[in-house]
Amino acid sequence: MEEKTNKNQNKSEEMLNHAERAVINSIAETMDLYGVTPSIGRLYATLYFKHNPQTLDDMKDELGMSKPSMSTAVRKLQDINIVKKVWEKGSRKDLFMAEKNFFHYFSQFFGDKWEREAKLNLSAINYAEDQLNEILTDEETNEEIKQRAEQDLQQIREYRSYCHWLERLAQSIESGEIFEFLPVEESNSGKDNKN
Amino acid sequence: MEEKTNKNQNKSEEMLNHAERAVINSIAETMDLYGVTPSIGRLYATLYFKHNPQTLDDMKDELGMSKPSMSTAVRKLQDINIVKKVWEKGSRKDLFMAEKNFFHYFSQFFGDKWEREAKLNLSAINYAEDQLNEILTDEETNEEIKQRAEQDLQQIREYRSYCHWLERLAQSIESGEIFEFLPVEESNSGKDNKN
DNA sequence: AATTTTATTAAATTATTTTTTAACGTATTT
DNA sequence: AAATACGTTAAAAAATAATTTAATAAAATT
Numbered sequence: 001m002e003e004k005t006n007k008n009q010n011k012s013e014e015m016l017n018h019a020e021r022a023v024i025n026s027i028a029e030t031m032d033l034y035g036v037t038p039s040i041g042r043l044y045a046t047l048y049f050k051h052n053p054q055t056l057d058d059m060k061d062e063l064g065m066s067k068p069s070m071s072t073a074v075r076k077l078q079d080i081n082i083v084k085k086v087w088e089k090g091s092r093k094d095l096f097m098a099e100k101n102f103f104h105y106f107s108q109f110f111g112d113k114w115e116r117e118a119k120l121n122l123s124a125i126n127y128a129e130d131q132l133n134e135i136l137t138d139e140e141t142n143e144e145i146k147q148r149a150e151q152d153l154q155q156i157r158e159y160r161s162y163c164h165w166l167e168r169l170a171q172s173i174e175s176g177e178i179f180e181f182l183p184v185e186e187s188n189s190g191k192d193n194k195n
Numbered sequence: 196m197e198e199k200t201n202k203n204q205n206k207s208e209e210m211l212n213h214a215e216r217a218v219i220n221s222i223a224e225t226m227d228l229y230g231v232t233p234s235i236g237r238l239y240a241t242l243y244f245k246h247n248p249q250t251l252d253d254m255k256d257e258l259g260m261s262k263p264s265m266s267t268a269v270r271k272l273q274d275i276n277i278v279k280k281v282w283e284k285g286s287r288k289d290l291f292m293a294e295k296n297f298f299h300y301f302s303q304f305f306g307d308k309w310e311r312e313a314k315l316n317l318s319a320i321n322y323a324e325d326q327l328n329e330i331l332t333d334e335e336t337n338e339e340i341k342q343r344a345e346q347d348l349q350q351i352r353e354y355r356s357y358c359h360w361l362e363r364l365a366q367s368i369e370s371g372e373i374f375e376f377l378p379v380e381e382s383n384s385g386k387d388n389k390n
Numbered sequence: 391a392a393t394t395t396t397a398t399t400a401a402a403t404t405a406t407t408t409t410t411t412a413a414c415g416t417a418t419t420t
Numbered sequence: 421a422a423a424t425a426c427g428t429t430a431a432a433a434a435a436t437a438a439t440t441t442a443a444t445a446a447a448a449t450t
Binding site: 391392393394395396397398399400401402403404405406407408409410411412413414415416417418419420 | 421422423424425426427428429430431432433434435436437438439440441442443444445446447448449450
């Protein structure tokens, strides 16, 4: 009897791990889509299912990798703000927790990148616009070049609109404003949903 | 006189190229942020400034790379729908044009990925949910496992909400609906804008 | 103060990805 | 029909990136 119960417990635990693994794989794979390396994605996804803070040694055991790898990987996750160091009295090892709210995750991951993208491009656009204006006002520029400059100018102005829009999108996600427009709906089970 | 005009034309052309290059670098760098390799980003950015369709040979000359590289790079850009093959009577070489509207670009690039992400994860979530429910209804599962399963379940349900939200975000960008909420503003010059 | 624990950095190795050269197949021209 | 032009695939080479082992530094314990 004891015997049988143990077996079933093992079975349940196995099922649980298996279920988690399915989601872990999927998360890691989707992170890969945006240029997060598989190992780092897998680390995040693994932490996502941990209900208490993890040490570097925990991670290294879990993923079967070296400690320096965990150290650098976890730092990258901290850099994009989807893993945080937590403090807990007792253990003197560093402890880490994953951001589990994917809306926060989304905001951190994309919002930050969009802001960076916008800033970087706006600065290039501004520089280019100055140069192009100078070309256009220079009387000695020939017609062909002027035409190209004119076209470029028009194009990068549209591009500037886009960059500003990106910034505002990032802000509206950061502030939560966007959820007035696109509310988060309570999720019903997968069963009666055709996905 | 002829001499001087030529010099200035060269100067203008040089300035034009320089201006374009600044934006090209910036675009390539930002694409890199999302996992697009530098060469492919650079190719897209280069095409972005071409006002007429380009052949593989044009690209290879422009970037100083081999033709097969251009061939595969341009295919990847076609895969994410930000470069299109165009037809033009006359030349029997393939001709390509970049998507220049960055809102379209954005929609193609992120929208598609978000949809893929949502689909992939929802399928894993549904699978995991079934497994977890089974664990929870199994009377022989011990308490500790049940608790973990319960926590996981709650977490992935929130995750499902996020996936559905992502899908709707993608749709609202695809359909243009989002611009009612976040309108595109005419861009004023960089001068009087503090960027 | 010496030892141990922990995390990080540096150097070396391994693996992966990118790029090229070479070969191939198909279409177009002569 | 032969020759040329074009694009792609395959194999090899080169360049990058990821990972590990070894070394170092900093903190905590004994």
